[in-house]
Amino acid sequence: MGHEQQERGSGHLLLFPFLAQGHLIPFLNLAKRLESLGQRGGSGHRRLAITIVSTPRNVASLHRALPAGSSIGFAELPFSPSDHGLPPDAESADAVPLHAFPTFTFATELLQPSFEKLLTEIAGREGRKNVCVLADMFLGWTAETARALGVQHRMFLTNGAYASAVIFSIWLRPPSFPRSADPDDELALADFPDVRVRYVDFLNVVLNEDYGTDRSDPVVAYLCRMVSLHLRHSSGLVINTSEEIEPKGLHLIVKLSGLPTFAVGPVIGVGGRTATDDTAPDQDMCIKFLDSKPQASVLYVSFGSQSSIPASQMMELARGWRPAGVRSSGWCVHRWSPTGPRGEGRGRGQGVVVRGWAPQMRILAHASTGAFLSHCGWNSVLESLWHGVPVVGWPLIGDQLFDSRVLVELGVGVEVASGRCFGGLGSKGSERVRDVVETVLGDGDKAKDMRRKAAEMKKLARAAVGAADGDGKGKGSSVLAMERLVDSAFD
Template identity: 75%
Template structure:
């Protein structure tokens, strides 16, 4: 870290990338680092000397190092963190190792990373000069904006979620709509910041997570982080593109008042949580190889999310009744500790044996090769919790989405996918709402999306169009004369950060 490169260019620039401690944040930050690294490799007499360092805790740094190929110029810096000091498990350096009940304690504990982070920034600036350093931090690390200002370095915030969902979610956090009491789940209110955006009460509850939101310390924490960034940061970097989210980008610019840089889609490989995954990956690909094009449903609620046990049963029954082939990455139901092993009793009796014997389904316990599955020609749709990384991977590979958002921004990612014509919602909500209908509704939606009707054909057609738009946004012609919108945004970001 901090080495000088002896070649011509536009001056030095050192980006300190600081993701929140969660896989859904670490991955896009790593993909951003890879994109920045490739930008620096293009060369040319006007090319900036760019150094990229990812900052995290020791376990996270070790995992990220394994995901970076030999010879990469991406650097890493470790900050000390002792989870047991905060009543957390010893390996709880990212949310995937934190029991759901301990999430608030984990979030609050990350604020104690401030002193060692400020020491790191002071060390780097002392060596390289304040004008050559820019902090690019996660939205959940709002205090970094204060630190950067105090230390005299540039700061930008990186949104790992989409523009539309971020704008709506932040507005709900900062200025909650005034729902009357009592309120039915489908009652709607307009947002104070965006009068043309209306949210249902059940959607509102899945964003604020608790009905006592006015006095909830977790919501206060989230509001404080967003406000600190909006007050002290120099710009918003977002993992999206102008072509995918023109309306969302308009809303987030209006809400934040900050310069905005749409640099996505930033997609790439995922790192498994366990080294023993090769068998599952081989089984998934063999299954896909045996099926017709666009015929298989991939089901996953992400690395951190899951659904209640009763709804897991209904989902399984609906998948089996549809007769459509599927791959399902399962995690323990929400009522159980998310860090324990999956048990067969959470699925209908004999379910796994029946679908395996009929070559109708593959049930993967834990990690699944999501990128490889979505890239396969036999994958026809993705039943997803609509986390933004999963949304972008679907769009990148032209795969329609069956939405089952669970909480937070996922609710509005699902809404956006429906507006784009590439998504249809089967259920919504984990804490509130959920699968309001039974297994037959799951069956009917799956049949509609994977069938041969006009709805399915329209979704596939629109998904193919968005795939081309997503790839064009990050493309550069060989001669460098024609660049996608996201490449140009990345260049504007660097010019603003380092002059």
């Protein structure tokens, strides 16, 4: 057929994220990437319809983030948070108090009847072989529903491959730590004998000191069930990573799941509006502040949308990153507590505190940003790699602990502390912060090496999602994986 490609029919992808910003945003970005793939004529000129499934408030927010003329559609499922004792606007986890997160998580399973009705209607109208569900890790029941209706299903992991493999292994076959274990005691994982986990990291994953001897924690039990449903009923894993970033992690997740795996990342927003623009009134203030600072001199600090460190450790952190002699000329902090040094920092021109959503991609892209002190959520990790910014890691819970490992092994990160519920900054915390910030923002060999490696990872991350060049060759690994994903879903 020469350069011509045969029309390969149509397909309808239903994307269903968990109700949390850290999941909604990558699903939206995945939808945009899939839409772009169809527009470029990828995957044999297959026509793709793309629908994001969520609750009304989330749909409204995501819809506002689409560019004009986008063909991405939305389907709303009814959800009343107050029926579950949650705040009336709690359709996303960032609006849920931490103590109520279990209630919120369990409530999302009650969306199953509405989702089954929606999927039945679409499959009946378009043909079940022309529909495929891409659903979140936390929504394993969607795989069961899709299998019962004869519809293809894939799990989309918004986490990285390495962290997902380790977390799944801990949940499903936990290491048997004794209650008398020291925080730094290590045990190998049952699925991966060469991967060792510290007791303190294990505790920050399961959030229950009795887990392993008493597997009664309801949240972990729920997550185990969701993962098991995916592994039993889904036909593939779609992961927000790339072969270049996580070769070891991809090997582990394939070994654990036994499923076809599609590494399509980094799936991040690289321009246009975002789902949080309307709640980020301090965006221009941040950029003006960065404009006034020397190149690679500002430390950006954010612990994500759902959790943060205790106030006492936040103050210890603040004392540590601004001592005399540190090269840093300023700091930009996302969502500090009301008792933080907002007025002091602004008045002396040393820093900016953003109480709403920080324009994270713009901050990381700015030449004045020298490092990112991060909780190591996977979205933040990928955005750091995309912009070539070294990371000072303080992972708090769950997968973040193992995302930090990935950054350290890549040579672009250094860990200042680990853990929120267990562990943390430890004694002499401000001295530890000072030493790490000096290491990353300074002029020593370690800082230069981290900046060099970060620049290398920036090239690799962008190459992975690069389209074909002028002669039609040279597609990035993640573009090829995206095409294989679409072909596998409908062929």
